[in-house]
Amino acid sequence: MADMMQFDLVSPERRLASLQVREVRIPGVDGELTAMPGHAPLITTLRPGVLAVAGAEGETDYVVTGGFAEVTATGVSVLAEVAHPTKNVTQAMIDDMVAEAHRLHKEAGPDLVDAAAKTLADMVALGGRIGLEPKLP
Known part of the structure; x- marks a missing residue:
């Protein structure tokens, strides 16, 4: 689907998510950014904040305390120092x-x-x- 992209979130303890999403809002050190399908490639360092993911099932938020996000035209991979679903x-x-x-x-x-x-x-x-x-x- 052209309006969806792959999203993967991993921390040292476990893989928290691997799913198709419409957008990912990333707390980057240089400011918040939203990645969507077709986004220009970039790598950013994460700052402590809320990583928000919007997909077919709705929105899911994760607390992250640092790490890196790699954005490509087809997806976002986040390697977080610490990550938890916000609800937990x-x-x-x-x-x-x-x-x-x-x-x-x-x-x-x-x-x-x-x-x-x-x-x-x-x-x-x-x-x-x-x-x-x-x-x-």
């Missing part, structure tokens, strides 16, 4: 992710402190986006 993410999981980002920010050297602060801010915003308010350490 708990308050404790968000709190743990924010606490880890906070720890990394505190330990970051001068050359990485800005990137670590951005990651921490993205983690906090991610919790709010899915309706969970993370506890800040």
Whole structure:
């Protein structure tokens, strides 16, 4: 089908999705982007956020904390550091992710402190986006 493309999402623990979709909204480090069939090829680094997939069965959202997305004219492959269906993410999981980002920010050297602060801010915003308010350490 010309209006559909292949979507694959994998994390170190497992394959989360492999299906035909109409579009994938990707939280890239340079901003959100939407990939659809026929998209120009690109590779982007992921920032913490919500990866949204629209297919024949409706929309499915996944929480991702980093990784890479490869977009081609025929599909999107996402290799995520951490990925969970949004409906399975708990308050404790968000709190743990924010606490880890906070720890990394505190330990970051001068050359990485800005990137670590951005990651921490993205983690906090991610919790709010899915309706969970993370506890800040």
